[in-house]
Amino acid sequence: MEVLDYAVVGAGIGGVLASALLTKLGRSVALFESLSYLGGCAGTFKKNGFSYNVGATTITGLEDPMPLWRIAEFLETSLPVRELPLSMQVLVKEKRINLWWDSERLLDDLNKNFRGSANHELIDTLRKSHLELWRTLWKFLPFRGYTDLVRFFLRHPTQSLRQLFWHFRSGQSFKEYINGYEDYRLFLDYISLITSQAFLRDVSYSVAVMGLSYPINKTYYAFGGMSNFMESLAKDVDPIYRKTTVFKVKKAGGHFLLETSKGEFRAKRVILNTTVWNLEDLVEVESVKNFSRRAKRTYSKAWSAITLYAKVKKENVKDTPSHVLILDDEPLPFGGTKELFLSFSLPEDRLMSSEDELSLTVSTHTLPSYWENLTEEEYSQRTHTLKEEILERIYKRLPSLKGGIREPFIGTPKTFERYTKRYKGLVGGIPIVREYFPFHYPLPFTPAEGLYVVGDTIFPGQGILGVSVGVLNLLMAIEEEFRKCWSYA
Ligand SMILES: Cc1cc2nc3c(=O)[nH]c(=O)nc-3n(C[C@H](O)[C@H](O)[C@H](O)COP(=O)(O)OP(=O)(O)OC[C@H]3O[C@@H](n4cnc5c(N)ncnc54)[C@H](O)[C@@H]3O)c2cc1C
Structure with missing residues (x-):
């Protein structure tokens, strides 16, 4: 053999x-x-x-x-892949924030929505710190264990001390930029959740930089x-x-x-x-x-996901960008969180979209414990309730989709466990x-x-x-x- x-x-x-x-x-x-x-x-x-x-x-x-x-x-x-002009649109409270890749347009949108906040400083800090972190990371690799850590400290003492400071500083410090806006806080917290699997209070400043920079980097569609x-x-x-x-x-x-x-x-x-x-x-x-x-x-602190898949009539998606993040005031039931992340296929992508329909994937976090030891009936009740609730939240914020979503079906931690074989359906990795x-x-x-x-x-x-x-x-x-x-x- x-x-x-x-x-x-x-x-x-x-x-x-x-x-x-x-x-x-x-x-x-x-x-x-x-x-x-x-x-x-x-x-x-x-x-x-x-x-x-x-x-x-x-x-x-x-x-x-x-x-x-x-x-x-x-x-x-x-x-x-194709570069998208904006990474996502965020719908929070009554606001609609476009996360353009172009700094000026992004800043305009943030200033329009969050007057009086230090938006320019926030973007500038994120861009600069993000670059610095990547450059440090490449010097740091390969990371095989603690001896490499010590070697790095000896070779790059100034950079190491700065990184150590960033590690002990909380990601929460980004909230200093936002002038007390509750919806801004929610928005930053949920960007952190979808990128680092944790809210800002639980991550370090460096992890927050990486997570919050994700949507202001160029985003690509497959x-x-x-x-x-x-x-x-x-x-x-x-x-x-x-x-x-x-x-x-x-x-x-x-x-x-x-x-x-x-x-x-x-x-x-x-x-x-x-x-x-x-x-x-x-x-x-x-x-x-x-x-x-x-x-x-x-x-033991890890998340799973709830997903909703559906076909959407093209005519109902006009003017909606490829990715939309909806943030609600209340978490979803059964261990859920407040966000829904919607991704539509591009109409010209003929492998993912048909003549008159687009493919939609919606995802959100959930605690896997809420999906363990359920009877078949309990399980199907929960998926049904969630499907209705998710659709209602989508229609509330994107009313043009009403009547356009077809054949929706739900994925749960059990679905992820069954198909990807991941233990308990835990996805997204170990929170950072x-x-x-x-x-x-x-x-x-x-x-x-x-x-x-x-x-x-x-x-x-x-x-x-x-x-x-x-x-x-x-x-x-x-x-x-x-x-x-x-x-x-
Ligand atoms: C809902 C959701 C949305 C996300 N959105 C994004 C996003 O927009 N952008 C982003 O960058 N990341 C996103 N992520 C995170 C990202 O998808 C994952 O972190 C990443 O894809 C995980 O990759 P992985 O290499 O760990 O492998 P996995 O994706 O876990 O794949 C492992 C593969 O191994 C196979 N396998 C396992 N065991 C065996 C076995 N014994 N024999 C044979 N095959 C086996 C499985 O079938 C599976 O195909 C998202 C995750 C989820 C769940």
């Missing part, structure tokens, strides 16, 4: 990038994915012939010093859906075993043995694109199981709260040599961009050749 250099388990953004970059380096790699499509939470599924994005819909990080464009260049692939974006990254990965579940990873002699639904495979090294919580069930190595059990105890990040955040190394993890529960955490950096960090740490051709500093 052939022994692969690498077996990569799971084709979320973490697994796709790891396998694509290693293939480019000339390693023999096989990628295993239990679903028929690539992307996991950032994938695209079909129902009754119509396509819907699973969860993620926005892509950022294509400009230097962020890495996605450089990754695409390295892989010699062209990404099926033509043909998020899975199409993943396919373009994975174009040279061969073989990709789709609809193939890996049941167990074991040690066998000097190699790893993978038991899959398509038979057994051997590899010198294995990269698992799964959560740290899933390792206990997947890996037959006691020390790794213990590592996973500890992770379950330590990182000060309690965990960065000093106690999981690194990609497991106690078993040659067995690694990538994905949004691994440093530096969540989103397409965060997971991409995590993959680069791992490959810089374990592949010297990669480190040489990927020097960023």
Whole structure:
């Protein structure tokens, strides 16, 4: 039996990038994915012939010093993306705020909505601090553990002290800019929640900078859906075993043995694109199981998601941007939060939109505990109530959609657990709260040599961009050749 250099388990953004970059380096790699499509939470599924994005819909990080464009260049692939003029429209209380990428238009909108706030200073601080953080991050990688931390401190003492100060300063300090506006506070808090999985009071100043900058960076739309974006990254990965579940990873002699639904495979090294919580069930190595059990105890503060998918008549979506964030005064029932994030496919995207309908994905946070141990009846009651409530909130803020939304259906933590296999349906990664990040955040190394993890529960955490950096960090740490051709500093 052939022994692969690498077996990569799971084709979320973490697994796709790891396998694509290693293939480019000339390693023999096989990628295993239990679903028929690539992307996991950032994938695209079909129902009754119509396509819907699973969860993620926005892509950022294509400009230097962020890495996605450089990754695409390295892989010699062209990404099926289009730059959007505004990252999202925020509907909060009676306000409509357009988050334009263009600074002047953005500032105009903020000044119109929040007179007397230090909007210019806020944007300026975010842009400058964001750049500084990215530049520091590249000097910091590869981050293999505490010795690297000490090395970084000795090499860059001034930068280190500044970063340490930013770590101990609260993300809450951004509220000083907003002149007491309750709706501004809500808006910033929810941008923080959707980017860092935590409200500003719980994150450090640096995490807040990264999170709040997300919507003022350029945002890109994936033509043909998020899975199409993943396919373009994975174009040279061969073989990709789709609809193939890996049941167990074991040690066998000097190699790893993978038991899959398509038979057994051997590899010198294995990269698992799964959560740290899933390792206990997947890996037959006691020390790794213990590592996973500890992770379950330590990182217990995590979210899941509620999603609503639907077709929308094109004529009802006129003048509505691709992404809209609705913030309500009250949280949704069953452990929900106050936001609804709506993403519409572009009318000219003929893979995602039909002649007269667009594809809509709506997402929001929920606490997974509200979805455990329910009877079938309770479960279907809850999904029904949520569907009605979400639609009502959408119609209240976007009345033109009334009568235009067709065949809506709901996704819950159970849906995410079933399809992406994520433990308890926990999505979005481990929240980037000060309690965990960065000093106690999981690194990609497991106690078993040659067995690694990538994905949004691994440093530096969540989103397409965060997971991409995590993959680069791992490959810089374990592949010297990669480190040489990927020097960023
Ligand atoms: C509702 C929602 C909205 C989001 N919006 C955005 C957004 O707009 N922008 C953004 O950047 N991020 C967004 N995110 C976050 C982002 O989608 C995730 O952080 C990221 O996609 C996670 O990637 P991952 O590499 O951890 O893999 P995952 O997405 O978890 O994928 C893992 C893959 O591995 C497969 N797998 C697992 N176990 C096995 C096994 N044993 N055998 C075979 N295959 C296996 C699964 O089927 C899955 O395809 C959103 C997340 C959600 C849930």
